[in-house]
Amino acid sequence: MTLTRLRRYLPETLAALLGLALWEAATRFGDLPPFLLPPPETVAQRLWETVRSGLLWKHVMATGTEVLLGLALGLAVALPLGYMMARFPLLERLLAPYTVVSQALPVVAIAPLLIIWFGPGLLSKVLICALIVFFPVLVNTVVGLRNIPQAWRDLLRVLNASWWQTLRYLEWPAALPVLAGGLRIGATLSVIGAVVGEFIAADRGLGFLINAARGRYDTALVFVALLALMTMALVLYGSVRLLERWLLSWQRRAEAAVHEQVFLFTPELRQKYERPMANVP
């Protein structure tokens, strides 16, 4: 079972092992000081220490809380606002100056301002995450709702559906694939927002840990924090994909690409499969 799975992901596994080997070789034969590139075993040892002392967990929890709260807040604002904007084009135009500016301005650049206003604690990080999540989710909501075919809308109108029923029976399920795309982008961006906020001012979190370790030239700890961040991003991304697959199970098969592969027969195989042909005079 495990072996067959391993064989299935053979190219991926090989590529990962190759990277690890290169890293090991570079530290062993490259004559690099450990503060530039610590060998894998030092990083592994540091990882074990930080896990055991609970240090890593504390920072993972801090960043995780910011990411999830920020994502939730961004969604909670962007989804209803996107719905209203798709429904009332005038509202879209009224809000255009703000949405366009919020898109044009890198959120990273607004982050210091948010920290001045809301302090170096949890709130400012959540706001940074929410702000960075906000725009892609908003755009996807508007696009997803606008692209619902007129014929489906006509159907719901002929059936005398209320606006709430239209939302529940048509707009939500029909826009869901596009919404899920927004959520996927938002989840990734939320991690960026949290780390950026922690870089600027914080007393905990993986961004803070990276900053602190860098100051002490504890490069192995930087690697540990990066590993943790990577794992967190992967878990988050994976959960969104799982949610997507569950919500959009109806379109799974339609999504699957059709691979055309011609069966080329060897002479022996051909003998096995070829049907005896009737003699044609």
Place this chain on the structure above:
Amino acid sequence: MAQVTPETLVEVRDLHLAFRNRGEPFWVLQGISLTVPEGGFVAVLGPSGCGKSTLLRVLAGLLPPSWGEVRFAGRPLRGPHPDIGLVFQEANLLPWRTVLGNIALPLELRGLPRAQILAQARAMVRLIGLEGFEHTLPRDLSGGMAQRVALARALIYRPRLLLLDEPFASLDALTREQMWGELLRLWHHTRVAVVMVTHSITEALFLADRICVLSPRPARIRLCFDVPLPRPRTEDLRYTPEFGALARRVREAIGAAAPTRADIPPQPEHPPAR
């Protein structure tokens, strides 16, 4: 003003429809008048793009007339009506709902009790002969099956008027002819009045009691006539010489009735006061 008799279900009087195009009217329908009796079958025959679908959208209450009037069951039609069903050109099924879910949708929107919805939807599935496909998703249905589901969805709430917008146009010829029989069976079974839009003379003749022929856009009624064919109609009917002769006469009548430039009356400039 004509008296609306009890048997008249739909009365369209002097219906005009123009869309707004940079402040100017863009004419689609001009002076359409027709009536549909309770339980009758009227086919609206016209070339592609003549505004047939727009006419159906007005009859469904989705578009208000620019002027003129549509009366349904003796009252002016003001928007979608719970006794009117509409079947679209493509089956227009919701892809995330199963066959049963699509058929049940109208009843769910009416908030009926769950058990009743399920019972009625299952009965409908039986009526259209799709037992065993209750939990199939639309993408796994053939065109004919999907269109049968669409018919079932429009009939499940027992409308008095069924509007069909070229429902079989996207099907292959064999399936289409099979669906004609299916539709006639459902029509006999439910006694619903039907207005069907089509560009096929054979389809209109085989199915309808009465045919109204539209001109190219802006659509006007060129002629209306009753179909002198007995019911019940079976497939054999289409191969009789009478049917062929009738189809030919209709074809010629459409050609002969083509208005010349001088026939087209000037378009009214102002809508009359309502």
